[in-house]
Amino acid sequence: MDTTTNAVAENTNIALTWLSNNLGRIIFFIVALxxxxxxxxxxxxxxxxxxxxxxxxxxxxxxxxxxILIWFVWLLIVLKPVFGVEPTTLVTALGVSGIALSFGLxxxxxxxxxxxxxxxGKVVQPGDQITVSGYSGIVKDVTWRNTIVISRDGNEFWIxxxxxxxxxxxxxxxxxxAFITVPFTARGDRDLEATARTIEQATTAATADIRLExxxxxxxxxxxxxxxxxxxxxxxxxxxxxxxVVRNQVARAMNGLDCLVLDGAASVxxxxxxxxxxxxxx
Numbered sequence: 001m002d003t004t005t006n007a008v009a010e011n012t013n014i015a016l017t018w019l020s021n022n023l024g025r026i027i028f029f030i031v032a033l034x035x036x037x038x039x040x041x042x043x044x045x046x047x048x049x050x051x052x053x054x055x056x057x058x059x060x061x062x063x064x065x066x067x068i069l070i071w072f073v074w075l076l077i078v079l080k081p082v083f084g085v086e087p088t089t090l091v092t093a094l095g096v097s098g099i100a101l102s103f104g105l106x107x108x109x110x111x112x113x114x115x116x117x118x119x120x121g122k123v124v125q126p127g128d129q130i131t132v133s134g135y136s137g138i139v140k141d142v143t144w145r146n147t148i149v150i151s152r153d154g155n156e157f158w159i160x161x162x163x164x165x166x167x168x169x170x171x172x173x174x175x176x177x178a179f180i181t182v183p184f185t186a187r188g189d190r191d192l193e194a195t196a197r198t199i200e201q202a203t204t205a206a207t208a209d210i211r212l213e214x215x216x217x218x219x220x221x222x223x224x225x226x227x228x229x230x231x232x233x234x235x236x237x238x239x240x241x242x243x244x245v246v247r248n249q250v251a252r253a254m255n256g257l258d259c260l261v262l263d264g265a266a267s268v269x270x271x272x273x274x275x276x277x278x279x280x281x282x
Contacts, residue, residue, distance in 0.1 A: 025081060025082045028078070028081050028082060029078055029082045032074065032077060032078050032082075033074075036070065036071065036073075036074040036077075039070065040067055040070045040071070043066060043070060044063050044066060044067055047062065047063055047066055048063060051063075060141050060142070060143050060144075061115045061116065061119060061142050061143055061144050062119070064143065064144050065144065107160075107162070108145060110161075110162040111144070111145040111146070111160050111161040111162050112144050112145065112161070114160075114161035114162045114164065114165040115142055115143070115144055115145070115147075115161040117161075117165060118142060118147070118161060118164055118165065119142055123164070123169070124139055124142060124147060124164060124169070125139065125142075126139050126140060126141055126142070127139060128171060129171065129172040129173075129174070129176075129177040130149065130169055130170060130171055130172065131169070131170040131172060132149075132159060132163070132164055132167055132168070132169045132170070133159065133163060133167045135149055135151070135157045135159060136149075136151060136172070136177070137149040137150045137151035137152065137155075137157065138150050138177075138239075140156070142161070145160065145161065146158040146159060146160055146161060147159045147160075147161055147164055152237075152239075152240070152241065152242055152243055153242055153243070154242070174212070175212070175215065175236055177239075178212055178215075178236040178237045178238070178239070179234065179236060180234075180235050180236075180237050180243050180246050180247065181232040181233065181234055181235075182232060182233045182235070182247050182250040182251060182254075183230070183231070183232050183233075184199070184230075184231055184232070184233060184254060184260055185225065185227050185228045185229070185230055185231075185260065185261040186199075186221075186228050186229040186230075186231060186259060186260060186261065187228050187229075187258075187259055187260065187261055188224075188227075188228040188229060190259050192221065192229055194259070195219075195229075195259040195260075196219040196221075196231075198257060198259050199217075199219050199233060199254060199257065199259070199260075200216065200217050200218065200219050200233075202253050202254060202257060203217040203233050203235065203250050203253045203254060204216045204217045205253075206249060206250070206252070206253030207235055207246075207249055207250060207253065210235075210237055210238055210241055210245075210246055210249060211235060211236055211237065211238065212236040212237070212238055215236035217233055217234065217235050217250070218233070218234040219231055219232075219233055219234070220232050220234060227261045228261045233250055233254070235250055
């Protein structure tokens with residue numbers, strides 16, 4: 001029992017001695033941490049405000065890089081007073097290890113440099129509607145590694161910045177981004193112009209709440225098949241609408257129109273049956 005008590009007392013004395021010897025360093029560390037945290041918040045907030053008011057696109061890559069620089073400066077400040085390490089030692093170590101790290105982190109470095117290139121050159125900015133490497137949507141943000149693109153389906157695509165610098169990139173207009181098609185087959189025994197007007201009137205009236213203002217539905221013929229004339233209804237959907245929802249509403253509007261082929265097999269079989277009957281009569 002005495003042995004246990006002595007051990008506890010000894011450990012307590014060691015802890016108190018260490019705390020007494022390092023109290024100044026601990027206080028300095030906490031004060032420096034609080035000050036740098038406040039400075040980081042103020043500078044990042046001011047930087048965001050400045051970016052919003054300037055022609056420079058307001059992307060998180062600038063704020064994040066400023067945040068990293070602030071905390072690096074804080075580390076250099078506390079190294080000597082708290083840890084007893086000369087800042088030059090850390091800088092030298094980083095310089096030596098930087099060569100090795102550059103090989104292991106070459107993709108990350110490429111993405112960071114690519115992100116700065118995209119933003120500085122105003123190639124891509126938040127709010128742009130783009131298509132790149134098969135991904136389409138609106139640019140949400142450009143981070144230090146990726147460009148975040150949100151599709152109409154609500155999916156987020158995290159595309160590496162290096163890809164945007166090397167792959168072909170298309171900036172879409174509002175109309176092209178909103179472009180959605182619904183295929184149909186028109187009866188071959190009807191006037192195609194009259195059929196197009198009928199479809200346009202029906203779909204335009206039924207989709208007034210989901211179309212871009214001033215953009216009525218359009219009918220475009222693409223060719224012919226054994227069932228009739230093939231075509232597409234073109235609708236320019238409002239932002240944020242899922243393509244499947246738009247196509248569903250257009251298809252419902254076209255359902256029941258007598259100018260459309262709704263059962264291709266029946267439309268082909270009917271003439272064959274009639275032809276066979278005429279041969280039998282002969």
